[in-house]
Amino acid sequence: MNRHGYQRCPKVSGAVCASTLARNGVSVTIFDSARGPGGRMSQRREIIEDGKELLFDHGAPYFTATNADVLGLVRDWEARGLVAEWKENFGSFDFASQKFVNIEKEGLSKKYVGVPGMNSICSALCKEPGVESKFGEGVGRLEWLEDEDSWLLTGLDGQYLGHFKGVVASDKNIVSPRFTNVTGRSTPLDLSLAPELAMRMKEIPVTSCFALMLAFEEPLSLIPAKGVSFNNSEVLRWAFCNSSKPERSTFSEHWVLHSTDEYAKSVIAQMGLQKPSNAALTKVANELFQEFQNTGLNISKPFFMKAHRWGSAFPASSIAREEKCLWDGKKRLAICGDFCVSPNVEGAILSGMAAASKHIPQNNLVKTNSSPSWFG
Incomplete structure (x- = not known):
């Protein structure tokens, strides 16, 4: 039995938690059905006909930090070359007046991005000493063994994944009916194993989103900002120029x-919760791009256009704002994520830090200037 193994999903909250545990002498095993780390901080890689590679941060475009512990962690990431400040103009476009408003140089707060992609942070944290990452290997069931005082984890196809002394989960769907609606499988965590935690997580309201990735031969010169929020549009919420971020490709x-x-x-x-068809995504792509053109800013035709669905993009409520994570001390089960604190990257970091602290004996907790923290 792995006496100090902890399972979790490597969204940013989980990656921060894993890194913090490992730095405090607790070995960690990560399981995730995705191909790589990041969650909504992942990076989309597309190869076009001429063999060129296009990279898009199609989830969270950037993050901000105000908490002292999070800022300390960000400074550490900057020193390691994992993040950089995104210094560009940001503003709003009003569809009613067809005008830009509130153009601000660099905005009111520092905006940080992962380099060379938003997933760089999670990728680095999941490779630190003491962290073993197993991608493409999702958890289908978590079973508490009372007589062994441990957790038994099995995969989506029933394969044995291991015994663990504790578990940290960073997926709000671990007990959500949405998991069953999408996959047709039972939820990984039986509600009866942690009834109090399960009830708090069962119905977390979420907001959905479609992302549209675009590549242009020439710059969109009539747009005076690299990050744009939209007012008075029923279709578009915001847009940002991914290639304007530090260390991104500039060939287009x-x-x-x-x-x-x-x-x-x-x-x-209309389409349901199942994976959308290519035809459905193409229709979405055309509608989003048409609204972008409706700005009247002479938006040229892109040479690449593709839509992606984020079915439960952001939580619409916080279920553990004071505690910052959910915790069952008897079974050593922690649940963390932006849905615990606030629907952003910083909230996720803080939740990951809190979950790690539950599994670390206080006399073993490492105190540093860059206390583990942080996403959204």
Whole structure:
């Protein structure tokens, strides 16, 4: 039995938690059905016909930090070359007046991005000493063995994954009916094993979103900002120029658009929760791009265009704001994520830090200037 193994999903909350545990002498094994780390901080890689590679941060475009512990951690990441400040103009476009408003140089707060991609942070944390990462290997069931005082984990196909002294989960769908609706499988965690935690997580309201990835031969010169929020649009919420971030490719200009929650919900209501077809995503792509063109900013035709669905993009409520994570001390089960603190990257980091602290004996906790913290 791995006496100090902990399982979790490597979204940023989970990656921060794993790194913190490992640095405090607790060995960690990560399981995730995805091909790599990141969650909504992942990076999309597309190869076009001429063999060129296009990279898009199609989830969270950046993050901010105000908490002292998070800022300390960000400084450490900067020193390691994992993040950089994104210094560009940001503003809003009003569809009613067809004008830009509130153009700000660099905005009101520092905006940080992973380099060379948003997933760089999670990728580095999941490779630190003491962390073993197993991608493409999801957890299908978590079973508490009372007589052994440990957790038994099995995979999506029933394969044995191991025994663990504790578990940290960073996926809100671990007990959600949404998991069953999408996959047709039972939820990984039986509600009866942690009834109090399960009830708090069972119905977390979420907002949905479609992302549109675009690549242009020439810069969109009439747009005076690299990050744009939209007012008075039922379709678009915001857009940002991905290629303007530090250490990104500059052979073409890349933009990512995000839809409004209202638009996404209406589309999902029609197509259902199952994986959308290529035809459905093409229709979404055309509608989002048409709205982008409706700005009247002479948006040229892109040479690449592809849509992606984030079915439960952001939590609409916080279920553990004071505690920052959910915790069952008897079974050593922690649940963390942005849905515990606040729906952003910083909230996820803080939740991951809190979950790690539950598994570390206080006399073993390492105190540093860059206390583990942080996503969204």
